[in-house]
């Protein structure tokens with residue numbers, strides 16, 4: 001039985017509908033109850049009422065609807081406290097809803113199924129250098145991974161509430177078009193439309209496209225153990241480098257949604273040419289290609305998980321060239337991170353993608369540069385840490401995005417699908 005106060009850090013800030021009429025009030029209250037059960041459950045109806053400030057009758061009605069929708073379950077029975085019938089505790093039902101995530105990156109694909117509790121229930125990855133491959137070839141393969149993930153969710157008895165797709169480039173959110181992915185060499189690709197046209201199974205709606213660093217930051221925010229009002233920058237590393245800026249629990253994308261392109265921050269104006277056309281971009285001196293080249297890792301496929309494994313093995317045995325390569329990348333990354341901290345005054349920087357497993361070697365050189373370059377460093381200490389979700393932050397964020405919409409409006413128009 002839950003008797004303590006609801007931990008504030010566990011409560012998630014939901015974009016709840018502003019109640020304007022009776023039906024809106026009911027939906028708003030349903031989100032409030034589900035959030036409470038999610039953050040603090042298992043707990044009794046009476047405690048849900050106490051925590052939300054709703055009447056016991058209102059809570060009772062909403063709980064019945066949430067149970068009918070498969071989102072909440074009753075857990076065991078407690079002995080009656082004095083008089084009355086035995087009570088039951090309420091808990092979030094993780095398998096009550098799931099989301100499918102797909103990440104298409106320069107070095108391969110990952111698809112996963114994440115349940116309502118944020119647990120990964122299915123994961124399939126395929127490595128391969130996608131540079132120079134046509135969008136058609138890549139999206140056909142990606143569609144198979146989504147087919148398999150949708151089928152896996154079905155086998156697990158998890159109703160899928162939507163599909164999120166993470167891509168390494170500029171996404172026009174309104175049009176749902178990948179405008180530019182420099183490392184893939186793609187422009188104006190209607191990713192969602194084309195993936196759907198290659199589907200073999202029936203895919204649920206909605207299907208949403210977003211930038212991988214943004215989804216990694218959201219994944220980190222939603223299921224990475226952050227408080228609802230946290231501020232941090234997630235720096236996602238792969239062949240490309242991107243950033244997702246979260247301030248007071250909200251992702252800041254810039255006015256047109258194209259912000260966070262940290263990888264194309266100029267750190268050396270006369271440096272090597274970047275695939276974007278400019279020179280000396282951060283990802284040219286801190287991305288996966290640079291690190292592998294500097295480390296002399298040539299005997300492994302330069303893609304996906306296969307690429308980092310031999311590098312990690314060299315680092316673990318103290319290979320000087322590998323350590324120096326990662327330190328150099330860490331110093332360049334420090335220049336980028338210092339720029340972000342000087343601009344946004346965040347107190348935490350989270351390293352995701354390949355930077356997560358490389359963190360033990362990146363940390364010290366990065367921190368040293370930040371100390372020198374951040375004006376406020378003496379008074380406002382910065383926490384730098386690896387993503388709790390490791391390399392999968394983006395695909396987890398993609399899969400969880402439709403579940404956030406569900407949590408914000410659990411009894412919305414199509415809430416009884418389950």
Ligand SMILES: [Zn+2]
Pocket residue numbers: 263264274275276277278281
């Ligand atoms: Zn560039």
